[in-house]
Amino acid sequence: MEDLLQKVTSLCKRRGIIFPNSEIYGGIGGFFDYGPVGVEMKNNLKRYWWKNMVDKREDIVGIDGAIITHPKVWEASGHIENFGDEVVECKKCHQRFRPEDITDKCPNCGNTEFTEPRSYNLLFETEVGVLENSKMKSYLRGEACQTIYLDFKNVVDSTRQQIPFGIAQIGKAFRNEVTPNRLTFRTREFEQWDLQFFVHPLYIQTIWRNGLNIGKRKE
Numbered sequence: 038m039e040d041l042l043q044k045v046t047s048l049c050k051r052r053g054i055i056f057p058n059s060e061i062y063g064g065i066g067g068f069f070d071y072g073p074v075g076v077e078m079k080n081n082l083k084r085y086w087w088k089n090m091v092d093k094r095e096d097i098v099g100i101d102g103a104i105i106t107h108p109k110v111w112e113a114s115g116h117i118e119n120f121g122d123e124v125v126e127c128k129k130c131h132q133r134f135r136p137e138d139i140t141d142k143c144p145n146c147g148n149t150e151f152t153e154p155r156s157y158n159l160l161f162e163t164e165v166g167v168l169e170n171s172k173m174k175s176y177l178r179g180e181a182c183q184t185i186y187l188d189f190k191n192v193v194d195s196t197r198q199q200i201p202f203g204i205a206q207i208g209k210a211f212r213n214e215v216t217p218n219r220l221t222f223r224t225r226e227f228e229q230w231d232l233q234f235f236v237h238p239l240y241i242q243t244i245w246r247n248g249l250n251i252g253k254r255k256e
C-alpha cells in the first residue's frame with residue numbers, strides 16, 4: 038500500500054499535478070502545492086460543483102468567508118476545548134501515530150510498546166494586530182462552515198431567501214495535524230466544499246422522507 042502511494046506521489050510530481058510545498062528547503066509536512074495540471078483539474082471540479090450546487094438552484098446562494106474570525110467563534114463552537122486528535126508515540130523510534138493507524142506493531146520499527154494516547158488541539162494559532170499590547174490571539178479556521186452560520190442573518194437580510202434554503206462555500210481550512218502524511222489525504226491546509234441547508238425543525242421529517250428533493254418548493 039505504501040509502495041503504491043509512493044508511486045502515486047511521484048507520478049503526481051512528474052506530471053505537474055501535486056508538488057510537495059517548499060521542497061527546495063526539505064519540504065514541510067502536510068502542505069502541498071497544486072501544479073499546472075493539478076490546478077486545472079481542481080478548478081474544473083470546483084466549477085462543476087459550484088454550477089450544480091449554486092448557479093442552477095434558486096434556493097442556494099454562495100459566500101466566501103474569511104479564514105480568520107473572532108476567536109469567540111471557536112470558543113462557542115467547542116473547538117478550543119474539543120478539537121483534538123489522539124496520538125500515541127512508539128517507545129523505541131518515537132514516531133507518533135493516531136491510535137487507529139496502528140495495529141499491534143509500530144509501522145516504522147516493528148516495536149510493540151506505545152505511550153498512552155495523548156490529546157492535541159488541532160487549531161492553528163495566530164495573532165491579529167502588531168502592537169504588543171493590543172495583539173489578539175486568534176485561529177485559522179479549522180472548519181470552513183462556521184462562516185456560513187455567522188453570515189446566516191446577513192444572507193437572509195440581503196437576499197430573497199427564506200428557509201428552506203442553503204448556503205454554499207468553497208474555502209480553505211487549517212488543522213495542525215500531529216501526523217500529516219499520505220499525500221493529500223491528511224494535510225494541514227486544505228479546501229472544504231460545504232453546503233449547509235437550513236430548514237424549519239417541523240419540516241425535518243418531510244425532508245427526510247423526500248430526500249434529495251429538499252430544495253423543490255411547492256408553489
Ligand SMILES: [Zn+2]
Pocket residue numbers: 127128129130131132143144145146147148
Ligand atoms: Zn517505532
